[in-house]
Amino acid sequence: MQIILVSRHLKAARTITIMPRHVLATIFALLLLVFSTSALFSWLSVALRLPLVEDLLVTLHLQEDRKTRDHVDSNLQLMATRLGELQAQVLQLDALGDRLSGIAGVRRERQVDTLKAAQGGPYVPAPMNAGELQKEIERLAVLVDQRSDDLAHVEYKLLEKRVRERLLPTVLPVKDAYLGSPFGHRADPIAGARAMHEGIDFNAETGTPVVATADGVVLAAAYHPDFGNVIDIDHGEGLVSRYAHLSRIDIKPASLVKRGQLIGAVGNTGRSTGAHLHFEVRMQGVAQNPAHFLKQGDEYAHLKRR
Template sequence: MQIILVSRHLKAARTITIMPRHVLATIFALLVLVFSTSALFSWLSVALRLPVVEDLLVTLHLQEDRKTRDHVDNNLHLMATRLGELQAQVLQLDALGERLSGIAGVKRERSVDIIKAAQGGPYIPAPMSVGALEKEIERLAAVVDRRSDDLAHVETKLLEKRVRERLLPTVLPVKDAYLGSPFGHRSDPIIGTRAMHEGMDFNAETGTPVIAAADGVVLMAAYHPEFGNVIDIDHGEGLTSRYAHLSRIDIKPESLVKRGQLIGAVGSTGRSTGPHLHFEVRMLGVAQNPAHFLKQGDEYAHLKRR
């Protein structure tokens, strides 16, 4: 690079040639001057304890302290918020667990952390440190996990209970019917001698709908010499129900039926003296008193009796 100097004080123009090394040398000299001046100023400020420098250092320290304090306060606020959320979750899970346990009929064992000795005294707030907050959050998170596991267990029991209820014949198979012969020994209606009646009769007009007393699978839906048109339903675990003397059959063998589903109609087929439904409940082939099952439902108490 060349610089040409022209002035009235100069008789002729002067040319100055600037080489790259000249530029680098100038920059290096400036940097050395800046660092030297800064080092000298810092040394003087420390050695002579200049008020301006001390005030500047104090201000910087205060700013750093304030930033650190704001960061800690913000973290404490977030941790306190999280702690409050966990405490609320524990209370909600406890209340929900109690309600579900009552519905499912499951007795919950109160955890050790719930059972506390009697305490009292004036309330004097004591702020928690960061470490204490972290420990409390970890403890409550573990409590929430345990409560969730407890609720999952209760939910399983509740589901099992509902399944069992759906499979138990607790619904009256005939609506608006009169209770006829109960379960047990009686005088046979055909020949008059003492005989065992292995079911209970529901007296109703021919054509009155007959429904399934519980969920199940149809084992048989056919004509029988003594029971007439008869339907046998398997409810699982050896429990079956029988609907006999039907005037018609509305389902087929091996079909699935739901509680309350129409399966046939009252009739007087087979060995019968009049229109009625003969209803049986058997466990592993042994006749049971159907009333023991029907009484678990809400309809048996309103069953009409002559």
């Protein structure tokens, strides 16, 4: 770019050529001047403690401190809230664990607290700092995991107990019946000689429903010379229940039966002197007293006795 200067004092016009480097140099000089002036003014303001600048610096420091304090307070509040939630979860899990342990019959193992000397005095709150809050949160998080594992174990034991109870013959096979001959030695009703009675008799009218005393699989459902129409149900682990002298059989061998399911009816078939159900429980083929199992249910106590 060229600039032509014309003046009456000059005999001829002068031409000034402005190159890009001249423009850059001018801009750099201006920026340097502004920066130097600002730095000088700031130095003089701080050195001479000018009220305006000092107030501005104090205000900036206060704003930064307030922001930092608000950030810390917010984090502490979040940590305190998380700590309260974890404490509540631990209490809830402990209470739930105690209830489930009672139902499942499982004894929960607890850490025994060491004995402490007697203490007392006025209550003086001592708020925790961020580090202490973080350590307490981590400790409670570990406790929550431990309690969850404990509850999973209790749940397993409870499920195991429920399965075991469903496989134990604890339901009365005949609901409306009178207790007849118990388990043990007696005079044989036909031969009159002393004999072993390997079950319990339930006296009821012919046709009275007979139900399965527990879940299982039907081993046999057929006629036997001594037992008449008889059903054997396998409940697992070598435990078998037997229902004899039936007037009819309502299930087939290899069938799955549920506790309380109808399987037949009271009768007078086989070696029998009258309508009744002969009920046996055998473990590994050895006759057991059925009363020991039936007493674990709620119905045996209300069984009618002549």
